[in-house]
Every structure is written in C-alpha cells, then in structure tokens.
Amino acid sequence: MSKVMEMRTPSGAPGARTVWYVLGAVVVLALFVQAWIVVQARPQDLITGAHGMADIMSRAMPPAFDQFVPNLWPVLETIDLAIFGTVFGVLLAFPLSILAASNLTPALPLYYAARAVIGVTRAVPDLVWALLFVTAVGLGPFPGALALAVHSVGMLGRLFAEVIEDMDMGPVEALTLTGAGRVQVLAHAVVPGVLPSLLGIGLFRFDENLRSSLVLGFVGAGGIGFQLLTAMNLFQYQTVSFLLIATFVLVTCAERGSAYLRKLFL
Structure with a gap:
C-alpha cells in the first residue's frame, strides 16, 4: 500500500501543488488590490x-432622427476609413510577414528588421498615429486612414x-526540390x-478598424467620431444619442457582413 501511495503522490506533489495554487491566488489578489489603489477606485x-x-x-431623449441625412456623409467616411486602413494594411503587412516568418525569411537581418517594423507599428496606438498624421497632413479623413x-501593418504583420x-x-519543400524559384514557391x-x-x-x-475609426474622429480625423465630439461640445445630447444609435447599427451591420463573408469564402 505504501508503494502505491508513493507512486500516486511522488515527493508530496499534491501538497506542493496546493501551495502553488495558494501562492498564485495571493499574487493575483495582491495585483488586484494595488490596481484598485492606483486607479483610485471609488464605487460610491x-x-x-x-x-x-x-x-x-x-436630455438625450428622444434621439434627433432628423440628423439622419446630414450625417450620411460622415457614416460613409467612417466606413471608408476602415476599408482604406484594412486594404493598405494587408498589402503592406503580407510582404513584411514573409520576411518576419522564421521558416521563409531569406536572411536573418531581414527577419529582425521586419520584426522591428511590425513591433513599432503595433506598439504605437492608432490614436497616436492619427495625431502625428493630423500634424503632417492636416485635419480630415486622410490622416485617420493613414493611422x-x-x-x-503591425497587428496583421504579426x-x-x-x-x-x-x-x-x-x-514548399516539394517545389523547392523541383528547382522552383522563390516567387513560384x-x-x-x-x-x-495560408490564404x-x-x-x-x-x-x-x-x-476592429471600423470601431477605431469612430474614435479617431475625436482628434479631427473625420467620420462619425468627429460629429459626435462636436455634438457633445455643443451639448446637443439628442444628436449625440442619434449618433450613438447610428454607430451601433453600423458596427452591427459590419459584424454580420464580415461573418457572412467568412462563411461564403472560407
């Protein structure tokens, strides 16, 4: 019996595992407490x-549905911001991802360079990129699309x-053995x-870009976000509620459309 117990609990493994669970719970609780203190949480x-x-x-009720026609153009801007950002992101991220993939990169320096570019573009938030591009090219949807x-590029490249x-x-190995070039492979x-x-x-x-384009309007990058910020600054809360409803409908339609396309083509 003692041999069986030793085989089932070698070196007191269950007891040691319990100690680690308790220590992990204490660490998680300590992290939460310090976060509560740092953010100065005041539920009251x-x-x-x-x-x-x-x-x-x-004061936001009823929503100002008469703003539907005047805001059609900002809605279109918001959609086009997401389309532009996604298409150009894919076109730029794919060649970078080839260089950043350890099994396909042609040279180690190119691998590290591509990883560095992907890391920088991903680490800097899109809102900061929008501020930089607004400074460079001025207000409007173009800096938001660039951001x-x-x-x-960073998110897709990774x-x-x-x-x-x-x-x-x-x-890949089969084509390489037949003498195919890199482009053919x-x-x-x-x-x-991988398509x-x-x-x-x-x-x-x-x-994600559609949601981000709404926020980029807060720094002058056009779209519904800019209209929402303007209405809030002017205390036009009925317009704000309408724009929030329009945002919800837009995001929901985009989600359903993306899901349909994934089922259709994938």
Missing part, C-alpha cells in the same frame, strides 16, 4: 453621480507571420496554403 461616486448621468440621458493603415510559421512546409505553395486564414484575419481586422 457612481451612486452619488447617478443623478447627473440620469439628467444627461433624459489605421500603419497600425494595421498574425500573418504566425500563420505562415505554422503552415505545412511540405508543398510563394505563388503556388505559400499563398494557397483562407489571411482572409479571415483581414475581415476581423476590418471590424
């Missing part, structure tokens, strides 16, 4: 401030590189093998 303020929130919501494109690194290398082995995954990732990125 939500109760005392409920009256002000209710007052704003009452989404640059930030998408995901594309991971997909390429996880792909089946059998077709990419066209006939790499792209067909469905890349399309799915691109559609998900379009959803």
Whole structure:
C-alpha cells in the first residue's frame, strides 16, 4: 500500500501543488488590490453621480432622427476609413510577414528588421498615429486612414507571420526540390496554403478598424467620431444619442457582413 501511495503522490506533489495554487491566488489578489489603489477606485461616486448621468440621458431623449441625412456623409467616411486602413494594411503587412516568418525569411537581418517594423507599428496606438498624421497632413479623413493603415501593418504583420510559421512546409519543400524559384514557391505553395486564414484575419481586422475609426474622429480625423465630439461640445445630447444609435447599427451591420463573408469564402 505504501508503494502505491508513493507512486500516486511522488515527493508530496499534491501538497506542493496546493501551495502553488495558494501562492498564485495571493499574487493575483495582491495585483488586484494595488490596481484598485492606483486607479483610485471609488464605487460610491457612481451612486452619488447617478443623478447627473440620469439628467444627461433624459436630455438625450428622444434621439434627433432628423440628423439622419446630414450625417450620411460622415457614416460613409467612417466606413471608408476602415476599408482604406484594412486594404493598405494587408498589402503592406503580407510582404513584411514573409520576411518576419522564421521558416521563409531569406536572411536573418531581414527577419529582425521586419520584426522591428511590425513591433513599432503595433506598439504605437492608432490614436497616436492619427495625431502625428493630423500634424503632417492636416485635419480630415486622410490622416485617420493613414493611422489605421500603419497600425494595421503591425497587428496583421504579426498574425500573418504566425500563420505562415505554422503552415505545412511540405508543398514548399516539394517545389523547392523541383528547382522552383522563390516567387513560384510563394505563388503556388505559400499563398494557397495560408490564404483562407489571411482572409479571415483581414475581415476581423476590418471590424476592429471600423470601431477605431469612430474614435479617431475625436482628434479631427473625420467620420462619425468627429460629429459626435462636436455634438457633445455643443451639448446637443439628442444628436449625440442619434449618433450613438447610428454607430451601433453600423458596427452591427459590419459584424454580420464580415461573418457572412467568412462563411461564403472560407
């Protein structure tokens, strides 16, 4: 019996595991407590401030549906910001992801250079990129589109590189043995093998860019976000509520459209 117990609990493993679970719980609790202190959480303020929130919501009703026609152009700008940012992000991220994939990169320096570019474009938030481009080219939708494109390069480049690194290398090796060139290998082995995954990732990125384009309007990058900021600054809360409804409808339609396209093509 003692031998059986020793085989089932070698070196007191269950007891040691319990100690690690307790230590992990203590660490998580300590992290949460310090976060609570640092962010100066005051739940009681939500109760005392409920009256002000209710007052704003009452003044926002009913929504100003007469603003539908005047805001059609900002809605189109918002959609086009996401389309521009996603398309250019994909076009720029794919060649970078080839260089950043350890199984396909032609040289180690190119691998590290591509990883560095992907890291920088991903690390800097799209809102910061929008501020930089607004300073460079002025107000309007163009700086917002550039910001989404640059930030998408970082996000898509990393995901594309991971997909390429996880792909089946059998077709690549077979074509290489037949003497096919690098371009032929990419066209006939790499792209067909990863295209469905890349399309799915691109559609998900379009959803993210659509949401981001709403926020970029707050720094003068056009779209619904700019109209929303203007209405809030002018205390036009009925217009604000209408724009929020329009935002919800736009995002929901984009999600359903992306899901339909993924089922249709993937």
